[in-house]
Every structure is written in structure tokens, then in C-alpha cells.
Amino acid sequence: MQTKINKVELRNLEIEDYKQLKKSMIQSYPEMADSYWKSDDIERLLSIFPEGQLVILVDGKVVGSALSLIIDEKLVDKKHNYQQISGNYTFSTHNKNAEILYGIDVFIHPSYRGLRLGRRLYDARKELCEQLNLKAIVFAGRIPNYRQYSSKMSPKAYIEKVKSKELYDPVLSFQLSNDFHVLKIMKNYLEGDEESKEFAVLLEWNNIYYDESPKLINTQKNIIRLGLIQWQMRQLNNVEALFEQAEFFIDVVSGYGSDFALFPELFIAPLMADYNHLSEAEAIRELARHSEPIRKRFQEFAISYNINIITGSMPYLEGGNLYNVGFLCKRDGTSEMYTKIHITPNEVVHWGMKGGSQFKTFDTDCGKIGILICYDVEFPELSRLLADEGMNILFVPFLTDTQNGYTRVKHCSQARAIENECYVAIAGCVGNLPKVNNMDIQYAQASVFTPSDFAFPSNGIKAEATPNTEMTLIVDVDLNLLKQLHEHGSVRILKDRRTDLYQIQKMNP
Missing domain, CATH: 3.40.630.30 (Gcn5-related N-acetyltransferase (GNAT))
Structure with missing residues (x-):
């Protein structure tokens, strides 16, 4: 090869x-x-x-x-x-x-x-x-x-x-x-x-779908399978140990026929243990040296396991500035970067991170998707702009230390699913990481949220993982239901906006 x-x-x-x-x-x-x-x-x-x-x-x-x-x-x-x-x-x-x-x-x-x-x-x-x-x-x-x-x-x-x-x-x-x-x-x-x-x-x-009376079969794929990885923070001796654990989960969700694998925000943080003698800002910049090799390996996994991988996020140095970024590694061998736009006070104070200036939808073999990192989902303007570009599924890799933080991510993600008539999939890290400063504890519950109408679960939750336990969550979402909702829903939030009175738009950075 x-x-x-x-x-x-x-x-x-x-x-x-x-x-x-x-x-x-x-x-x-x-x-x-x-x-x-x-x-x-x-x-x-x-x-x-x-x-x-x-x-x-x-x-x-x-x-x-x-x-x-x-x-x-x-x-x-x-x-x-x-x-x-x-x-x-x-x-x-x-x-x-x-x-x-x-x-x-x-x-x-x-x-x-x-x-x-x-x-x-x-x-x-x-x-x-x-x-x-x-x-x-x-x-x-x-x-x-x-x-x-x-x-x-x-x-x-x-x-x-x-x-x-x-x-x-x-x-x-x-x-x-x-x-x-x-x-x-x-x-x-x-x-x-x-x-x-x-x-x-x-x-x-x-062919279990064979019908002796021939009929036209829709060739477009409408049932999309999502594989969400609720990642346990653990001691890792080197980057190869990270790859071994990541490949295990990719193999699992791919084996169940998933179209996407979603990793959490900053799931590579255990590799910072080697730099714990440095200041927090210096340690995360050392961690950023792994980001490009990780992207390359995950791109190989995407090809080998025939799955689109959303790599959560990791620190990334560019022009002397530190960003929080991730990569969409597609199964066709290509990859694209996405960047966290809104940086939390903690990330600024302890790491000196900066927010990115570009966000967009991504074209995949399963339609248009959006990716927002953690805090970004708490700003409704971003997901609304992505919905205007045709997004059907919004992926949110996150990292929260307390249940309070998780509650913000959860309920904002549910709101985004309702507002934008789309599916929202979230995945985070769980467990403790005692040997890495500023990364002590984590709380998460991977979930897939839906719009709120008769075709969807009454509570707007398609599926949830067990809280604070390492596991995968495999969920099917039906894009045909979104099409029906857009046209025939009890309410039609996207269509009924009063754009004659208000609108939002992207600014040129």
C-alpha cells in the first residue's frame, strides 16, 4: 500500500x-x-x-x-x-x-x-x-x-x-x-x-427488500447511522496507545454499519501528561504537535473502515495562535478542518486560545452536515446559518467538567434541533484525568436529539447513552422525516420566519 x-x-x-x-x-x-x-x-x-x-x-x-x-x-x-x-x-x-x-x-x-x-x-x-x-x-x-x-x-x-x-x-x-x-x-x-x-x-x-411486483426504488440514502463515542479519559503512554483505543471504537461503530463516527472535544488530552511539568499554556502547545499526525492516521481509518470520522477537537497552532479545531475525515480519503468559534473564559485564561473565523456546512455522501464544538452550540445564530445552507445533521463534540456545564450543552443542543428542524448528535468525555492540569474531571452523556413533532419521539430525544460510562451509541436517523417536517409539520419554524422583519447573515472576516 x-x-x-x-x-x-x-x-x-x-x-x-x-x-x-x-x-x-x-x-x-x-x-x-x-x-x-x-x-x-x-x-x-x-x-x-x-x-x-x-x-x-x-x-x-x-x-x-x-x-x-x-x-x-x-x-x-x-x-x-x-x-x-x-x-x-x-x-x-x-x-x-x-x-x-x-x-x-x-x-x-x-x-x-x-x-x-x-x-x-x-x-x-x-x-x-x-x-x-x-x-x-x-x-x-x-x-x-x-x-x-x-x-x-x-x-x-x-x-x-x-x-x-x-x-x-x-x-x-x-x-x-x-x-x-x-x-x-x-x-x-x-x-x-x-x-x-x-x-x-x-x-x-x-435482497430482503425484493418485491416481485417491480416498483421504483429511491436511490438516495435516507437512513443515516450515527456512531457516537463516549470516551473514557485514561492514562496513555504514547500517541500509538491513543490510536489503538480510537481504532477499537472506529472498528466497533463501523462494524454496525455506521456512516459517521463522532469523537469528543479534546479527547486527546491524556497525552498532555508528559508535559505536566510545564505551565498549562505551554503543555497544550506541546500537545498541538500531535494534531497533524492524528489527522493523517484518522484519515487512514476513514478509508480502511469506510466511515466518515469527526475527530472531536484538538489544539492547533497556526501563525503563533492556538486554536481548538477538529477534522472531518471522509471515507473517500479527503478531509476538512472545522474550528471552534466561541472560546470559553477557561480556555482563554488557562491556555490563551483564540476563536476561529470560518464556519460552514460540509458536503458528505450522506448529505450536508454541520459541526460545532461545545460552547458554539450555545450561540443559536451559528446553527441557524448552517440550517440555511441545508444542514440535516449537526454534530457537537463537547467537553464539560460538571453536570451544570453538560446541562447547558444538552438543552442548547435540543433547542437547536427544534429551531432548525434537524438532528443534533453530541458526544463527550467521561471520567477523571488526575495527572493533567486543568483537565481533572469530566461529565458527559452522548445523545441524539430530534425536532419535536408527531414523527419524532415526544421528548425530542432519539437515544441517550448511560451518563459517565465509556460506551458507544449507535443511532439511525431518517432524513425523509425532516423533508416531511419542513413541508407538512405541525409548525414550520424555518418556513415561518419573518424575514421581512429580521434576518442574520455571515460577515466577511
Whole structure:
């Protein structure tokens, strides 16, 4: 894997991608170097089923692909090999009115494995299957490690041992972990596949939303899953210990299919213990040296775990000034900075922090979001301006030492959700930190707040974590409910403003 990745993109294959596609495929199948798809094959696929051909690009380079056909269920149920299912490589078996999305190829360049890019391709196929209202995804997977065991056991015994995790197969193990189940063993499936002894495993993923009476399926994602991390302050020996703990939580919320992971404000404060002999202002400036390496590592996590990460906040030095900032690390490999605008008296007196001058909404693959750090949510003008820019979800990483401080953040966040007809997700730190000055105690309760109308909980609280306990909070929010509220709510706060009498606007800093 290359050391730095700036952007990851998943999109439909284009014929202009062919040269790079060919190179990556040859690298992916060194044992079958002469079996790559020819340009005529790709042109034919794109002409009959363009939406079924996918590629992954890293910094503009094609590093993986998934190719598919739509096949009649009766043909899939019959005993077949690769040549037959592909119509002798003419793809004449493709039938746009059939029921099965059949995968004819998927690969990731060896240099880019370990980033879960293959999982993205599989997830995209599942989304396509749902959008096209197809019954299932079926394909025959190779079992390349079987050659090592073919003299000792049958293919059936080998597959059972892989399923029970007694053995590992780089293809089958990955497919089983992606919710595919085994239908049957295929003999003489792919000619020349010596690693698999020409055996393959027919696998299936069922579309639970399949409707035998076809209907138009909305392709826009409306159910967004939020993963909030209620972080326990603890002694950390070094920044690698921080990364280990952070990755654990990212893995957890990603494993539950979360679209976002939200960390608290200044959750990296335990690293200041090494500088406790310095003044508070000097110690936090030393802590700021970690901010850029943390951003880079979290950007890697966002790619690897296919999740958008809001890094809470951390101190940041720029031009001799100390700011409180965080980063939105998107799963496409890009990142953007956000800055705390309003600085508390404590931050000014003890640390000499300054407030930022830029705030905006952020475009993500789940729509527009806003991010305000702690004290900022207590100033309603900011979130109103973000709502005017189309914000659907407001994230608030916070750090409060007492229950009084938390109460301010909680109730102001609830007010912002009602005022701006949006969801508000908050997450903070819990526990004690005795070896870091000015960071002794913390109090928090991660929560997701909603507008107040019939479609939402009557108390405006979608979910809450247990107070002052390290944990995660996984919550689904429905953007369709916001659309309905904007147009048909009992009250329509955004629409009913008297802008003929009053308005707020951003000033040029």
C-alpha cells in the first residue's frame, strides 16, 4: 500500500479506464496473466449493462473492479461453468428483465489490499441489487488455497473448515464475512484455475427488500447511522496507545454499519501528561504537535473502515495562535478542518486560545452536515446559518467538567434541533484525568436529539447513552422525516420566519 492516499472514489466503469483496468487485473491475477478482459469485452459490457460495472480509484488510478450481469434465475439454478454463464464470453446471457445479479469478476490490486476496498465493491453491488429490485446476488467464488489441501480433503470438507474458521481462504473467507452463503460446489467451473483445482463455490446474498411486483426504488440514502463515542479519559503512554483505543471504537461503530463516527472535544488530552511539568499554556502547545499526525492516521481509518470520522477537537497552532479545531475525515480519503468559534473564559485564561473565523456546512455522501464544538452550540445564530445552507445533521463534540456545564450543552443542543428542524448528535468525555492540569474531571452523556413533532419521539430525544460510562451509541436517523417536517409539520419554524422583519447573515472576516 502506498504511504499517502488523498482520495478514494467508487463509480461506474468507463471505457477510458480500460488501460488502467487491464494493468490492475494482470497484477491481481499473476497466475492467470493472459486471462484479462479485452477492450472489446469491456465495451460490450458497458453497452448492455453500464450500471453493473464498477471501479474503485485511488488518487485517480483504477485499483479494483466489480463486473456483473443480470441472469435468469433458472439458468443460475442449473449446473453451469463460467463459460456457459457468460455466454461463451459474449455476455449473451444478460437479460435486463431477469431476477439475479450475477458477479462475473471482482478484484483489488495487491498493493491496495487491506483497505477494505473490496468490501466497498460488494456493498455497492448490494445497493445496486436493491435499487434494481433484483432477487439476489449470485456468483461462483474461487477457493485458491484449496490446492494446499486437495490431497487431504474433499472440496466440501475444505469449505466446511473455512466456514468454521479452522482454515483461511483469501477469497471464500472474505465472501462469507460479507453475508454470502454457500449454495453448492461447482466442478470444472473455470478452466485453468489450478489454485482452486477448477472448483468454485456458488454463493448467494438475498435482497430482503425484493418485491416481485417491480416498483421504483429511491436511490438516495435516507437512513443515516450515527456512531457516537463516549470516551473514557485514561492514562496513555504514547500517541500509538491513543490510536489503538480510537481504532477499537472506529472498528466497533463501523462494524454496525455506521456512516459517521463522532469523537469528543479534546479527547486527546491524556497525552498532555508528559508535559505536566510545564505551565498549562505551554503543555497544550506541546500537545498541538500531535494534531497533524492524528489527522493523517484518522484519515487512514476513514478509508480502511469506510466511515466518515469527526475527530472531536484538538489544539492547533497556526501563525503563533492556538486554536481548538477538529477534522472531518471522509471515507473517500479527503478531509476538512472545522474550528471552534466561541472560546470559553477557561480556555482563554488557562491556555490563551483564540476563536476561529470560518464556519460552514460540509458536503458528505450522506448529505450536508454541520459541526460545532461545545460552547458554539450555545450561540443559536451559528446553527441557524448552517440550517440555511441545508444542514440535516449537526454534530457537537463537547467537553464539560460538571453536570451544570453538560446541562447547558444538552438543552442548547435540543433547542437547536427544534429551531432548525434537524438532528443534533453530541458526544463527550467521561471520567477523571488526575495527572493533567486543568483537565481533572469530566461529565458527559452522548445523545441524539430530534425536532419535536408527531414523527419524532415526544421528548425530542432519539437515544441517550448511560451518563459517565465509556460506551458507544449507535443511532439511525431518517432524513425523509425532516423533508416531511419542513413541508407538512405541525409548525414550520424555518418556513415561518419573518424575514421581512429580521434576518442574520455571515460577515466577511
